[in-house]
Amino acid sequence: MSATSFLRDFHEVAKIGATPNAGVDRQAATAEDRLTREWFRAFAQQRGWEVRVDGIGNQFALIEFEPGAPHILLGSHLDSQPLGGRFDGAYGVIAALHAADRIAQRVAAGGPRPEVNLAVVNWFNEEGGRFAPSIMGSSVFAGLMDEQQMLQVRDLAGVSVAEALGEIGYLGTDARPEIAGYAEIHIEQGRILEREATPIGAVDYSWYTQKLDIEVLGEQSHTGQPRWLIGTTHSLGPRR
Numbered sequence: 001m002s003a004t005s006f007l008r009d010f011h012e013v014a015k016i017g018a019t020p021n022a023g024v025d026r027q028a029a030t031a032e033d034r035l036t037r038e039w040f041r042a043f044a045q046q047r048g049w050e051v052r053v054d055g056i057g058n059q060f061a062l063i064e065f066e067p068g069a070p071h072i073l074l075g076s077h078l079d080s081q082p083l084g085g086r087f088d089g090a091y092g093v094i095a096a097l098h099a100a101d102r103i104a105q106r107v108a109a110g111g112p113r114p115e116v117n118l119a120v121v122n123w124f125n126e127e128g129g130r131f132a133p134s135i136m137g138s139s140v141f142a143g144l145m146d147e148q149q150m151l152q153v154r155d156l157a158g159v160s161v162a163e164a165l166g167e168i169g170y171l172g173t174d175a176r177p178e179i180a181g182y183a184e185i186h187i188e189q190g191r192i193l194e195r196e197a198t199p200i201g202a203v204d205y206s207w208y209t210q211k212l213d214i215e216v217l218g219e220q221s222h223t224g225q226p227r228w229l230i231g232t233t234h235s236l237g238p239r240r
């Protein structure tokens with residue numbers, strides 16, 4: 001493994017769902033998402049790693065060093081927004097695969113044997129472009145969202161998560177790996193690194209998004225003083 005082979009893989013994956021402006025369109029459980037999953041699976045299988053898909057479509061590649069030991073999990077997501085960037089998520093998954101491969105090669109060559117196992121993950125529907133809410137696969141994995149409830153979520157065409165995953169062959173039944181830790185390389189999520197001219201950063205926490213659909217009931221009348229107000233009390237809706 002080398003920088004050259006990493007870049008070759010990175011550019012290969014960026015071709016899947018490529019958009020004219022050098023971005024990608026790989027919304028969750030679409031044909032393009034399936035192609036990135038096939039690429040991920042091939043990478044793992046060529047190296048003899050075990051591949052698993054859980055009940056919400058998260059894809060794992062597992063490398064065993066110590067039978068029965070928990071896994072250090074690395075990864076990110078290969079799905080994208082309808083007009084996503086090529087680095088978002090993909091960098092983290094491909095970098096994790098290459099890092100894991102490097103470690104496996106060192107161990108195979110007689111290097112120090114890790115006390116834990118390694119796993120690389122491609123989270124399902126991290127972006128939420130097709131199925132809301134986003135961070136779906138990782139939240140189900142972490143026990144923050146209910147798997148059965150998420151499988152019933154429908155896209156704008158009425159297709160459920162369960163149907164869409166079944167369609168691309170990724171509605172799995174495999175056990176989730178037991179993990180001892182998780183690391184993810186990701187493009188920065190704010191402007192602070194650029195503002196402070198820091199080339200790379202490690203975050204120790206992140207913010208959790210909560211997206212609300214709010215229906216405002218009222219009546220449009222004239223500019224100036226509205227006939228209804230939203231605000232000072234806990235109720236939403238027309239007030240006179």
Ligand SMILES: [Zn+2]
Pocket residue numbers: 077088089126186
């Ligand atoms: Zn991302």
